[in-house]
Amino acid sequence: MTLTTRATRVAPPAPAASGKGLRDRMRGWPTTLLLAAVTGVSVAPFYWLVISATHSDADIFSWPPKLLPGSHLGENLSHLNAKIGLGRVLLNSLLVAGVQTLGALVVALLAGYAFAKFRFPGRTVLFVILLSTLVVPDQVLLVPLFKMMMSFGLMDSYQALILPGLCVPFAIFLMRQALAGMPDELLDAARVDGAGELRVLFGVVVPVMRPVLAALGIFLFLGSWNSFVWPLIALRSSDMHTLPVALATLHGMKSNTDYGLILAGTALSTLPMMVLFLALQRQFISGLLAGATKG
Known part of the structure; x- marks a missing residue:
């Protein structure tokens, strides 16, 4: 009881x-x-x-x-294809954005690895110079970049669009900060096993940095895909136009702009970015949270 x-x-x-x-x-x-x-x-x-x-x-x-x-x-896309050659400009944009993103990731990975894990004379000075370029507006670089590409004979080519975007100071800074938190003992263990620096980089560093690379790749692809001012200056023939430049030409085709065509093209231009984000969303979120989970 x-x-x-x-x-x-x-x-x-x-x-x-x-x-x-x-x-x-x-x-x-x-x-x-x-x-x-x-x-x-x-x-x-x-x-x-x-x-x-x-x-x-x-x-x-x-x-x-x-x-x-x-x-x-369907009618809007058909008219849009007749005016700007939709397949061609999409291929141009995908080629430029894809190659530029991959190249910028490789450059950022190599430079970030060097700044984070190697000791060499002038390292701090070079890194400070790199950071100082972050405060320089892109518009200031247009004239020097135009003259440089003209002197190289690269205007109106894929090289003129891809090469300036291979070295992104923010991407190098982000990779350097991410790699600085990687234990040196992990890299030393791979070197003791006989791995060279490239083997250490691509066999040890890249798998660990995959979330950061995925997040950075999305940002780089987004910036390259939406780039407008420099492609507008560098390209002269319509066959080389990227999608943002081709859509801008629709404003001058007639006095009354057909916004149905422009909005259809703009909606279509968002698809690659959505597909890329959905494919890499898990790595993207992990990359954004990587810094928050340290320490």
């Missing part, structure tokens, strides 16, 4: 705990609603872009605005 009485006395706190959990969940509703509102505001322009790409130019500016998909997407 005594044991039963004690068990009965212990049981009542359960509803209180349940009520406390309910209060905790209710307390989180304002934060959830705020995040949902912010997400809706962020997604709304992209939703309007995709929906407008399926409408004609007249329907885009109609009132009330049309919020459901239309039936003009």
Whole structure:
């Protein structure tokens, strides 16, 4: 009887705990609603872009605005292909962005590895000079870069678009900071086993740095894919146009700009970036959280 009485006395706190959990969940509703509102505001322009790409130019500016998909997407893409050669400009953009991203990752990895793990004269001075270039606006470099490419005879070519983007100071800085946290003992163990520096770099460093490389690769690809000012200056023939430059030429084709074509092309230009992010989202998030989990 005594044991039963004690068990009965212990049981009542359960509803209180349940009520406390309910209060905790209710307390989180304002934060959830705020995040949902912010997400809706962020997604709304992209939703309007995709929906407008399926409408004609007249329907885009109609009132009330049309919020459901239309039936003009195929027509818009067909007209867009006839005006700018959609397949060609997409291939140009993919080639330039892909090669430039891979090249910039290799340069950033090699330079970051040298700055983080090697001791050589002038290392600190070179790194400070590298960091100082981060405060220089890209627009300041356009004229020197134009003269350099002209003297090399590389204007209106893929080289003119790819070469300037192979050395990205921010990418080198990010890789240097990431590699600085890698234990030297791990690299020394590989060297003791007879591995050369390239074997250590690509056999030990790259697998560990894969999340950081994936996150950095997304940023580099995004910057190269959306690049507009320098390709506009460096390219002269329409066959070499990248997608942002080709879409900009639609404004001058007639007095009344067909926004249905432009929005269809803009919506199409987001697909490669979305596919890349979805393919690398796990590594991307791990790379962003890498610095937060250290120490």
